[in-house]
Each structure stands twice: as structure tokens, then as C-alpha cells.
Amino acid sequence: MSTPSARLLRRIERDGPLPFAEFMDEALYGEGGYYATPRPRIGPAGDYVTGASISPLFGASTARLLERLGERLGGDADLLEAGYGDGSHLEAVVAALAPGHRGRLLGWERVTRPLPAPVVDLPALEAVAASRVRGLVFSYELFDALPFHRFRRAGDGWEELRVEARDGGFAWRRAPLSRPELSPLVEPYAELAQDGQIVDLAPAWTSLYARLAAALDAGLLVTCDYGFERHRLLDPRIRRHGTLACYRRHRVHRNPFVDVGRQDITAHVDFSALIAEGERAGLGTLGLVSQAEWLGACGVFDGLDRAAPGTRLEAARLLDPAAMGTEIRVLVQAREVDAGGLFDLPLRAPRSAPAPARRGARALS
Ligand SMILES: C[S@@+](CC[C@H](N)C(=O)[O-])C[C@H]1O[C@@H](n2cnc3c(N)ncnc32)[C@H](O)[C@@H]1O
Numbered sequence: 001m002s003t004p005s006a007r008l009l010r011r012i013e014r015d016g017p018l019p020f021a022e023f024m025d026e027a028l029y030g031e032g033g034y035y036a037t038p039r040p041r042i043g044p045a046g047d048y049v050t051g052a053s054i055s056p057l058f059g060a061s062t063a064r065l066l067e068r069l070g071e072r073l074g075g076d077a078d079l080l081e082a083g084y085g086d087g088s089h090l091e092a093v094v095a096a097l098a099p100g101h102r103g104r105l106l107g108w109e110r111v112t113r114p115l116p117a118p119v120v121d122l123p124a125l126e127a128v129a130a131s132r133v134r135g136l137v138f139s140y141e142l143f144d145a146l147p148f149h150r151f152r153r154a155g156d157g158w159e160e161l162r163v164e165a166r167d168g169g170f171a172w173r174r175a176p177l178s179r180p181e182l183s184p185l186v187e188p189y190a191e192l193a194q195d196g197q198i199v200d201l202a203p204a205w206t207s208l209y210a211r212l213a214a215a216l217d218a219g220l221l222v223t224c225d226y227g228f229e230r231h232r233l234l235d236p237r238i239r240r241h242g243t244l245a246c247y248r249r250h251r252v253h254r255n256p257f258v259d260v261g262r263q264d265i266t267a268h269v270d271f272s273a274l275i276a277e278g279e280r281a282g283l284g285t286l287g288l289v290s291q292a293e294w295l296g297a298c299g300v301f302d303g304l305d306r307a308a309p310g311t312r313l314e315a316a317r318l319l320d321p322a323a324m325g326t327e328i329r330v331l332v333q334a335r336e337v338d339a340g341g342l343f344d345l346p347l348r349a350p351r352s353a354p355a356p357a358r359r360g361a362r363a364l365s
Contacts, residue, residue: 004026008027019179047264048247055311058318059090060092065220066136080108081139082139143223146202148244150242154195163257198240216283228268243266244265247264285331287350290325290329293348298343
């Protein structure tokens with residue numbers, strides 16, 4: 001079997017330097033790629049942790065939310081999870097739901113993997129079109145796993161960081177944009193990016209979000225991921241070099257050219273782009289909050305005082321303000337549902353961009 005590295009080197013030899021999105025697509029999803037497996041290395045014994053891989057408390061909170069949504073929607077709520085990974089979250093939801101729950105439980109993955117009964121694996125997202133979801137459309141670290149392009153602000157224009165072959169391995173190469181269609185993707189970032197700043201953007205962020213919004217008839221679209229509002233994502237004091245990050249055995253680094261196919265590759269999501277896409281699709285924005293606030297809003301504290309010490313420790317990790325409790329953000333958008341009293345905590349609105357400093361304002365005042 002050829003490896004992702006060998007295939008990538010052959011492609012570069014044939015076609016020249018590749019856009020990073022194509023490199024990432026092959027490294028993660030090509031044959032032998034990082035995610036092209038029935039058992040992705042998620043969890044404490046793998047390469048990185050996600051909410052559901054730390055504790056079934058996450059899925060139990062989702063189940064509680066489904067029950068509350070069902071009361072408002074007049075029937076047991078459906079759940080569609082996109083990018084379900086190893087299925088841990090769906091498994092925990094199934095275990096926590098009241099027996100006899102009649103809402104549909106659906107999963108959708110780029111790489112089909114085993115799911116617990118009675119969850120139905122959708123062959124395509126659009127398979128829900130005829131009978132759209134009344135309840136919750138959910139994802140966790142789906143958008144940060146979508147192939148992204150790397151752009152570099154150069155004066156008044158943009159360059160693309162592509163991947164070339166060098167000394168039997170891979171290296172960055174600055175080049176013009178690989179396709180003219182990338183220009184509308186990157187242009188909205190021109191005002192915020194400084195000369196030399198790198199901006200990592202996935203073309204599929206908004207198209208996939210629009211497909212998830214279209215699958216929702218009534219209820220919530222909930223997106224948990226690493227990311228920020230646009231002005232924070234591009235803050236040059238912190239993220240001048242972009243947000244590309246690679247994960248292997250719980251170590252994070254910035255070199256996607258080692259361990260190709262054996263490490264995860266991610267970029268932070270532009271939540272402003274998702275918010276705008278959802279609103280274009282007719283959704284209302286309820287909030288953009290931390291994972292800790294989200295779980296608190298869905299009642300994660302209920303019964304914790306009586307839980308075993310191990311469960312309380314898991315809760316502490318899910319809520320950890322120095323790690324995933326604040327680093328994972330949760331965007332909550334809604335369609336056709338009364339969200340009054342749905343949550344135990346108020347959901348904070350996304351932060352708007354600070355007003356630009358007025359040049360010479362001090363001298364004038
Ligand atoms: C970082 S993992 C997160 C898995 C899981 N949600 C969790 O919390 O453990 C990202 C998952 O998204 C899946 N994925 C990537 N692109 C996708 C797409 N376009 N549609 C559906 N799933 C996708 C990958 O196969 C992978 O399982």
C-alpha cells in the first residue's frame with residue numbers, strides 16, 4: 001500500500017507545489033490517512049482529547065438538552081451529530097436518554113464508523129432533507145478538521161503558502177493564490193491582517209455550516225470547536241503565524257511535514273463566518289460561550305454533589321478554565337424554537353470587534 005507521503009511527493013513532482021488544503025486532505029483522509037480508520041486515536045490513550053472522550057457527562061448534558069427541547073417542540077427531539085468521530089458522544093447520549101425516547105438519533109461522518117444502536121448512520125447529510133431535524137444538530141471539533149489554505153498578507157495582496165518537495169520531505173513555498181476562487185475567501189480578512197501575517201482558512205467552513213443549517217427544521221444548531229470571532233482570530237499580537245496546530249500523543253506543535261498520516265492537523269475556526277452563514281440561512285444567534293458555560297447551561301452540575309469522585313474529576317477537566325473549559329467555544333444558533341428558560345445559565349453573545357482607535361483623538365480632545 002502506498003503511504004500518504006509517497007502519494008503527496010508523486011503529486012508534487014507531477015503538478016508542482018500543492019495548496020496546503022490538498023496536502024491536509026491526503027494526510028488526514030486519503031488511504032492510510034490519520035482519520036481513514038475505524039478507530040481514530042481520540043481520548044486519553046490517543047493523541048488528543050475531546051469533551052466526550054473525557055467523560056460521558058458531556059453526552060448526558062446533551063441528552064438533558066434534548067429532553068428540554070422536546071418539551072418545547074411538542075414531541076421527542078431528534079439529534080443529528082456531524083463528524084461523530086469514534087461515536088463516544090452518541091454512545092453517552094443513548095445511555096443517558098430516557099428509555100423509549102422516540103426522537104430520531106442520526107450520525108453523519110466523512111469516514112463511516114461503527115455506531116451504537118439505535119443511531120442511524122446517514123449516507124449523506126442531504127438524506128435528512130425530506131424530514132428535517134426537529135431538535136438538535138450538533139458537532140464537536142468538526143470544523144477545525146476541515147482542510148484549510150494558508151494565506152500570507154503581502155503588502156496590499158495575498159500569497160499562498162504551498163507545499164513543495166525538498167530533500168525527500170516537504171517544505172513551505174510562497175506562491176501566488178493557487179485558484180482565483182480563493183480570492184473571495186481571503187479578501188474579507190484584508191483589513192485585519194498585517195503585512196506578513198498568516199491566515200488559515202477552510203473553504204468548507206461556511207458551505208458545511210450552511211448544509212447543517214439546512215438540515216434543521218426547528219431547534220438548535222450547536223457547534224463546539226477551537227476558534228474565535230474574526231477580530232480575535234486575526235489578533236496579530238497572538239496569532240501572527242496563523243493557527244495551524246498538529247497533535248500527536250498529547251503534544252502540540254506546528255510542523256505538519258513530520259509523521260504525515262500519523263498526526264492530527266487543525267486550524268482555529270472563524271466563528272464570525274459561521275454566525276453570518278447561519279443568520280443568512282434564517283437562524284437566530286443565541287450565544288457564543290465557553291465549553292464550561294455551555295455545560296453549565298445544560299445542567300452539568302445537576303447531581304454532581306452526589307457523584308463518585310472520579311466523575312467529579314472528569315467534570316473538573318471538562319470545565320477546566322486553563323484548558324478545554326475555555327479553549328473550546330460553543331456557538332448556539334436557533335430556528336423556530338422558544339429558548340426562554342431552556343438554559344440554566346444565560347448564553348453570552350459573541351463579542352463584537354472593538355471600535356478602531358481614532359488617529360489623533362487624544363490631541364483633539
Ligand atoms: C477532531 S475529530 C472529532 C471527532 C468527534 N466529534 C469527537 O468529539 O471526538 C473530527 C472528525 O470529523 C470528521 N470529518 C471531517 N470532515 C468531515 C466532513 N466534511 N463531514 C463529516 N465528518 C467529517 C473526521 O473524520 C473526524 O472523525
